[in-house]
Amino acid sequence: MTDSSLDATDPRTLPGFFAALADGTLLGGVCADCEQVLLPPRPACYACGSRAVTVEPQSREGRIFSYTAVHTPPPAFAADAPYTVAVVELADGGRLLGRVDADYADVSIGDSVELTVREPTAPEREAALDYETDWPVHVFEQQ
Amino acid sequence: MESGYVHMPEPVIASVGASPLGHTDLPGRDLFSLALAEAFDELPAPADLVEAMYVGNQSESYEHQIMYGTLLAEWAGLRHVPAERVEGCAAAGALALRHAVKDVRNGEHEAVLACGVEKMTAAGTSGATDALSAAFDRAIEQRSGVTAPSQYALLAQRYLHETDATERDLAEIAVKNHANAANNPRAQFPEEIDVATVLESDPVAPPLKLFDCAPVGDGAAAVLVTTPDLAADLDRPQVRVAGSGASANSIAVAERDMTEIAGARVAAERAYEEAGIDAGAVDIVEVHDAFTVCEALLAEAAGFAPAGTGYQSYLPPAERATGWTDVQLSPSGGLKARGHPIGATGLLQALEAYEQLTGTAGDRTITDAETALLLNEGGVADAVTVSHVLTTAEAR
Structure with missing residues (x-):
């Protein structure tokens, strides 16, 4: 697989990444040289500059690394506020930001969570660009 | 001292100006006209001096206006000069300054105008959030x-988890910056506040x-960068731009070390190296305190504080942890209280340093200050950082 063959089915592109995610598979780039995990996958490793990046399924389980609650949302998410967001450290080493399906007061650093995937809501589709309309939304659920 | 630039002119700042900051009834181009008028108050017309122009500007969504290079060059009366908008979110202003500095340093131009403008109040709070x-x-x-705010809250939550800092310490940083702004006639919020005001304010x-x-607000700033000879011919007080550094970091917060702000460290170290100094030589720093936690993180990244102690920035130097330098942080009041009109902010930092180092900062003058560091960030924290070392003309 070379960069010049990238098309929308390639998981190193966003359409390819989200197509796999819609099927429940979280794909990450993994650097063959330094083992850095890149979420979502991309052609080059930001840690070391290598272009030897493979694409591998990632564990959907992880722990809360940091978290907060959004009280002043962008217009598209106004109806949801306040909502909890977190940076989650996944079991395979990558980190990913996402919503958490829990109240802020019930979340702590270190909590176990699992990534789940749902279809976008009507307001989310409204706010989406044309090519994003069917991309799934990931949400972390507490274990 | 060995230097890669011994045959190059060393850029200086020869003049500065700013518009009023905050909620104004003027569009961006008119705010720029006010900043320009102050900067050229005792100078020939811009058309007689300026050879190129850079405009820091965050977003066209406030005024539905791009082409800000062309527009502001026209409003300044600069016909057929190279002029362009520079974009790097809140670091756009310092990126414009850096381009001007490089143009003078490499001998391409003798006088370049770096300016920045943002009309943030045009779209209301939700428009600015978006x-x-x-x-x-x-x-x-x-x-x-x-x-x-929630992106920076992720940094703050982690910082409070890993260090001895408390929410009260972060509040004290805001209190300190408001106290500084009380002596700054340019400040958007020149009012002193107390810790309870911060701790009891609404959760964001x-x-x-x-x-x-830091508040949403309008504003523009203009900084004239010239050769030392031209500044002398114009009989202007000069501040040397002794070093400039810039660094991008990954765009997503999750992929970074969230409490060791590596991109800012690299940008600061590059500026120190060009200036031939280390962090201990810096008397004043204007940091990018878009949120209180930024000041703590940047104090550590720029080498002023040992890891985990940057939150002590509000304390007098003698009361800070061992290993801290004596640097004074954000005498302007910082983004928090001086104001943060995004594209203009990096140039407002340069304006403060110019006034401090030329003895025109009035009641907020830091006595005997010779060296200032500017740290301007864009995106969340160090998604991009631009750093400049400014010194007095005598500090050579």
């Missing part, structure tokens, strides 16, 4: 509904509250 969210990764971060993104956040 415009600023464009600085985040679209695929994951924006679609998860994060905002600027816990642990950050309203008074941890």
Whole structure:
């Protein structure tokens, strides 16, 4: 697989990444040289500059690394506020930001969570660009 | 001292100006006209001096206006000069300054205007929230509904977890910056506040509250960068631009070390290296305190404080932890209280340093200051950082 063959089915592109995610598979780039995990996958490793990046399924389980609650949302998410967001450290080493399906007061650093995937809501589709309309939304659920 | 630039002119700042800051009834181009009028108050017309122009500007969503290079060159009466908008979210202003510095340093121009403008109040709070969210990764971060305060809250939550800092310490940083702004006639909020005001203010993104956040506001700033000879011919007080550094870091917060702000460290170290100094030589720093936690993180990244102690920036130097330098942080009042009109902010930092180092800072003058560091960030924290070392003309 070379960069010049990238098309929308390639998981190193966003359409390819989200197509796999819609099927429940979280794909990450993994650097063959330094083992850095890149979420979502991309052609080059930001840690070391290598272009030897493979694409591998990632564990959907992880722990809360940091978290907060959004009280002043962008217009598209106004109806949801306040909502909890977190940076989650996944079991395979990558980190990913996402919503958490829990109240802020019930979340702590270190909590176990699992990534789940749902279809976008009507307001989310409204706010989406044309090519994003069917991309799934990931949400972390507490274990 | 060996230097790669011994045959190059060393750029200086020869003049500065700014518009009023805050909620104004003027569009961006008119705010720029006010900043320009102050900067050229005792100078020939811009058309008789300026050879190129850079405009820091965050977003076209406030005024539905791009082509800000062309527009402001026209409003300045600069016919057929190279002029362009520079974009790097809140670092746009210092990126414009850096381009001007490089043009003078490499001998291409003798006088370049670096300016910045933002009309943030045009779209209300939700419009500003939406415009600023464009600085985040679209695929994951924006679609998860994060905002600027919540991104920084993720950093703050982690910082409070890893260090001895408390929400009260972060509040004290805001109190200190408001106290500094009380002596700054340019400040958007020149009022002193107390810790309770911060701690009891509305939650925005816990642990950050309203008074941890820099305000939305309008503003413009203009900085004239010239050769030393031209500044002398113009009989202007000069401040040397002794070093400039810039560094991008990954756009997504999740992929960074969230408490060791590596991109800012690299940008600061590059500026120190060009200037031939280390952090201990810096008397004043204007840091990018878009949120209180930024000041703590940047104090560590720039080498002023040992890891985990940057939150002590509000304390007098003698009361800070061992290993801290004596640097004074954000005498202007910082973004928190001086104001943060995004594209103009990096140039407002340069303006403060110019006034401090030329003895025109009035009641907020830091006595005997010779060296200033500017740290301007764009995106969340160090997604991009631009750093400049400014010194007095005598500090050579």
